[in-house]
Amino acid sequence: MSRLQKIPVVEEKKGNPLARVFDDLVRFCRSRSLFILHYCTGCGAIELPPAMTSRFDMERLGIQPMVSPRQADILLITGYVSIKTLKRVILTYEQMGSPKYVVGICSCTVNGGMYWQSYATAKKLDEYMPVDLYIAGCMPRPEAVISGLQKLMDRINSGEADSWQDYYRNYDYYLGNQQKLFGEDWQTPTDIITEAKHYELMGEGTLGQHTRLLEQHQKPLEALEMRLGHNIKEPVE
């Protein structure tokens, strides 16, 4: 009897057997058509042109640069993230459509790198947004960038790269760290909580004390004023 109990029982996943096949297919396709938005904050950006162009040719992996955050899949942060830059990085990240992946290149995104003692540089990028992959090095060579991106492709293919869901599920944690750095009245134009409801990704950590603080300080967004031409003052003689 005791031997019988030791036999492992594999529980088959219920539901449509074709659903998993379809998911696998989607993930396979997704991992082979990636558009990167390279947020070139520091010196690591200089390694990207050779990685993109004919020498190392990122495009053979199906990875291409993209100009706007709305159409991009990967946010590539190449170098030190100063506190001023971090605000813009978060704005950019929140504008990207899901699924989205963040890759931190260079030592600076890992631990501050050579700016470890600087008052103006954030040390841990993954406190403010979920990071899928770090490529360490100062600076990493294009080979390392390519190998890192291949690893990301594998992770997307196997379904491990789902940290973008973590941003919705633990939004309170990320918002708390952002508020600690930028002040209590920090607000972005993207409504993450409504998005989390839309994606059905509300977790235990989505709402909390920091999101309540956000609701207190939140100001309704206004459309930007459209202006044509320049508004340069004539020099007074």
Added chain:
Amino acid sequence: MSQQVAHWLDNLLKEIEGIEVRRKSSRRVRVDVPADALPALLELLQGRAGYIHLSAISCVDWIDDDEFELVYHVWSYESHSLVSAHIRIAREPGVYLSVYDLYQPAAFFERDIHEMYGIHFEGSPNMEKFILTEWDGPPPMRKEFDSEAYINEHLSWQEYNPEWLQELVAEGGGVIIPPEEQRFSQKKK
């Protein structure tokens, strides 16, 4: 030719009393001036010696002497030489005159020094925040500003033995210099 110019410049600088001239090379002169004589010196260099280009104004915080050192670098395109005029001003209240009326680019350097050291330049056209527009702490380049204490308060350090690093250590990578050998606050005294 350059020796003639150098000789001529040395004679010119003798016209101002109380300054110390040290010639570093044929194309480089260091001048130590009392703070109130600097505008006159710059006017002389610009008007009579052709030093029309203000390359930079740099600042050094000598906290033990309770003084700021301001260095005005002026360049002449005719004699291809640089004059560095050093002055010392008191750290408190840290106020000095702007040289904007002589050299317009000074506005840029003075604004930068005001932001980084808190020195106020009287007569400078704009003393608003320049690069640190979203910074509300003290001027960060002053020696009494403790960068590490600021980080401990506002930011957090990366862990040096996180789980994800174990894989890299197994492959022969990882942290070579442990943080206690680098951080001043953690150094054994």
